[in-house]
Amino acid sequence: MISFEGQIVLITGAGRGLGFSYARYIGQLGATVLIQDIGADTEGSGDSPEVAEIAAQQLQEEGLDALAIAGDISSREGCHRLVRQALAIAGKLDALIHNAGWVAYEHIEAIEETSFDRMMAIAAKAPLWLTQAAWPTMKSARYGRIVMTTSCRALYPQYVHRGLASYSAAKSAVIGIMNVLAVEGREDNIIVNAISPVAKTRMWGIEGEPDELHPAEVAPGMAFLASSACSEGGWILRAANGQFHATKAMEAKGVDYPRNLQAIQASTAHEVAKNWALIATHDVEPRS
Numbered sequence: 001m002i003s004f005e006g007q008i009v010l011i012t013g014a015g016r017g018l019g020f021s022y023a024r025y026i027g028q029l030g031a032t033v034l035i036q037d038i039g040a041d042t043e044g045s046g047d048s049p050e051v052a053e054i055a056a057q058q059l060q061e062e063g064l065d066a067l068a069i070a071g072d073i074s075s076r077e078g079c080h081r082l083v084r085q086a087l088a089i090a091g092k093l094d095a096l097i098h099n100a101g102w103v104a105y106e107h108i109e110a111i112e113e114t115s116f117d118r119m120m121a122i123a124a125k126a127p128l129w130l131t132q133a134a135w136p137t138m139k140s141a142r143y144g145r146i147v148m149t150t151s152c153r154a155l156y157p158q159y160v161h162r163g164l165a166s167y168s169a170a171k172s173a174v175i176g177i178m179n180v181l182a183v184e185g186r187e188d189n190i191i192v193n194a195i196s197p198v199a200k201t202r203m204w205g206i207e208g209e210p211d212e213l214h215p216a217e218v219a220p221g222m223a224f225l226a227s228s229a230c231s232e233g234g235w236i237l238r239a240a241n242g243q244f245h246a247t248k249a250m251e252a253k254g255v256d257y258p259r260n261l262q263a264i265q266a267s268t269a270h271e272v273a274k275n276w277a278l279i280a281t282h283d284v285e286p287r288s
Contacts, residue, residue, distance in 0.1 A: 004031030013100030025219035027064035079129035105163035123170035182233030198240035
């Protein structure tokens with residue numbers, strides 16, 4: 001039985017949508033949930049502090065232990081300040097869930113450096129800086145669970161959307177960060193994973209409860225990753241429609257990287273071209 005009794009869980013972007021569902025579910029399992037949400041609009045602009053406050057109040061009315069915690073996570077200092085505030089309130093931090101983000105569509109000709117940097121700041125840099133800030137207290141406690149958010153829109157070519165180069169870059173960066181931190185945290189029982197969730201929320205243009213792909217159907221997977229029951233890092237948990245599939249990039253057996261890839265030998269570009277059908281083989285069969 002998974003329990004968060006006596007645990008403190010900080011969740012970013014938890015005022016609405018997926019983040020709110022995470023907060024409710026984990027709160028129902030006994031956690032004190034700290035709800036951060038700047039209250040930005042669907043473009044990632046503006047702020048409405050009352051969004052987090054209303055969410056916390058709603059959970060309190062349901063009998064859960066929830067607190068709104070203010071903080072901008074678009075900079076390293078902002079992320080560190082948020083964690084300091086969480087520690088000042090609760091005295092410890094057992095789990096950190098970075099959920100905050102948004103989708104911005106810009107075709108390649110229209111991407112500006114400012115918009116790209118903004119996407120990277122929230123989706124890729126924020127989980128790194130938040131983890132950096134939480135690391136010392138988790139290391140001291142020899143316990144911590146960290147969950148970052150990625151997307152199958154970045155991981156699988158068949159799911160990409162035009163106009164999401166910046167979004168996909170940030171979500172791909174999360175995987176590299178997660179892989180390294182999963183190794184760095186292992187000896188101190190700091191377990192780092194990522195989730196790739198799908199739910200109909202404001203990012204889909206949906207207000208209120210959707211007709212399918214409910215955020216609440218993703219929450220059990222997130223709760224597992226953030227709990228003491230999860231003892232292995234470096235996984236990407238794909239979560240949608242009440243179904244879950246954990247995946248990670250794995251090297252083929254017998255490979256002695258980088259000297260022997262157990263692959264097609266070629267010494268000229270012509271040989272690469274000639275053998276391309278074999279070089280580029282991949283499994284496209286659907287998972288049963």
